[in-house]
Amino acid sequence: MNPVNIIVLGAHGQVGKAFHHIHQQYPKFRFLFLDRKSCDISSKESIENLRTFHPNIIINCAAYTAVDLAESEIDKAKLVNTEGSRLLAAFAERQKASLIHFSTDYVYHHNPGRALKETDETNPQSIYAQTKLEGELAISEIVDKYLIFRTSWVYDQESKNFVTTMLRLAESRKSLSIVSDQIGAPTYAHDIAVAVLDYLDRKNGVIGHNEVGIYNLSNQGVTNWFEFAKAIFKAKNIDIEVKPIKTSEYPTPASRPLWSVMSSDKLNKELKISLPNWKDSLHNCLKLVVNNL
Numbered sequence: 474m475n476p477v478n479i480i481v482l483g484a485h486g487q488v489g490k491a492f493h494h495i496h497q498q499y500p501k502f503r504f505l506f507l508d509r510k511s512c513d514i515s516s517k518e519s520i521e522n523l524r525t526f527h528p529n530i531i532i533n534c535a536a537y538t539a540v541d542l543a544e545s546e547i548d549k550a551k552l553v554n555t556e557g558s559r560l561l562a563a564f565a566e567r568q569k570a571s572l573i574h575f576s577t578d579y580v581y582h583h584n585p586g587r588a589l590k591e592t593d594e595t596n597p598q599s600i601y602a603q604t605k606l607e608g609e610l611a612i613s614e615i616v617d618k619y620l621i622f623r624t625s626w627v628y629d630q631e632s633k634n635f636v637t638t639m640l641r642l643a644e645s646r647k648s649l650s651i652v653s654d655q656i657g658a659p660t661y662a663h664d665i666a667v668a669v670l671d672y673l674d675r676k677n678g679v680i681g682h683n684e685v686g687i688y689n690l691s692n693q694g695v696t697n698w699f700e701f702a703k704a705i706f707k708a709k710n711i712d713i714e715v716k717p718i719k720t721s722e723y724p725t726p727a728s729r730p731l732w733s734v735m736s737s738d739k740l741n742k743e744l745k746i747s748l749p750n751w752k753d754s755l756h757n758c759l760k761l762v763v764n765n766l
């Protein structure tokens with residue numbers, strides 16, 4: 474059997490790095506990891522250079538993720554999240570490659586009184602969310618074989634994110650005020666990479682036609698940022714006061730959804746993927762955090 478060639482784009486981001494950390498555990502696959510310098514997804518020419526690797530699967534971890542900055546850098550966000558996705562989709566289709574792509578809980582932005590399902594309406598309320606949704610649409614229109622995973626509140630042990638920011642702030646602050654009315658699930662980048670590669674391993678790199686589509690992909694369980702911060706400090710034995718505040722007391726340029734709880738039913742049923750509870754994953758992540766963040 475020929476090896477399955479997998480290109481991972483955005484390889485220096487949180488999710489991209491997570492794929493890199495574990496890829497050697499998947500000997501069936503031949504990987505090529507490319508960061509923004511090696512492949513700019515907003516450049517057609519840059520994407521065309523990927524042809525020489527003859528990819529069977531492209532995993533796109535590249536995105537414009539500066540949620541607040543996007544409100545003033547609309548064109549930049551659109552160029553990467555919408556046009557970049559469109560270019561990648563067209564390339565994947567020409568190469569007869571499958572495209573695995575990540576999107577966000579922010580595309581929903583409403584509360585139906587239960588966990589959000591993939592069939593629920595979308596209601597993006599920020600430039601980031603709008604451009605990510607347009608990227609999803611481009612992929613679903615252009616590519617035959619694709620999986621789009623909507624994930625939420627992503628963190629790892631080494632990048633700039635909520636977990637590492639909390640730990641850094643705790644070194645100089647005695648008290649922190651953290652938003653408590655945004656409800657969702659923190660998702661460990663490592664779990665995302667394991668879920669995707671375990672799935673591809675089981676499928677020998679072939680996505681079934683009936684599996685093509687959009688899936689929610691987040692750690693199990695529900696929390697809010699305030700409780701998440703407390704869990705981080707408790708696990709690390711850090712004595713710091715954490716005060717709950719409302720989103721309205723912490724204004725940001727981009728609006729965040731108050732309800733980001735996503736159902737994993739489709740993911741469990743169709744792809745046979747299930748992620749651990751966020752508390753277990755947080756503990757696993759914190760074991761890897763080095764002190765000098």
Ligand SMILES: NC(=O)c1ccc[n+]([C@@H]2O[C@H](COP(=O)([O-])OP(=O)(O)OC[C@H]3O[C@@H](n4cnc5c(N)ncnc54)[C@H](OP(=O)(O)O)[C@@H]3O)[C@@H](O)[C@H]2O)c1
Nearest residue numbers: 483485486487488509513514535536538575577624626627
């Ligand atoms: N982080 C979250 O909380 C979160 C939540 C929901 C969904 N997601 C989605 O999950 C995916 C992975 O997110 P992440 O947390 O790993 O993001 P990340 O850490 O910000 O990584 C994104 C990577 O994309 C790269 N990039 C930006 N523009 C590019 C371009 N034109 N061409 C190639 N690479 C480019 C960035 O490079 P530079 O660093 O050089 O800019 C960065 O390394 C994204 O699709 C994101 O929208 C993330």
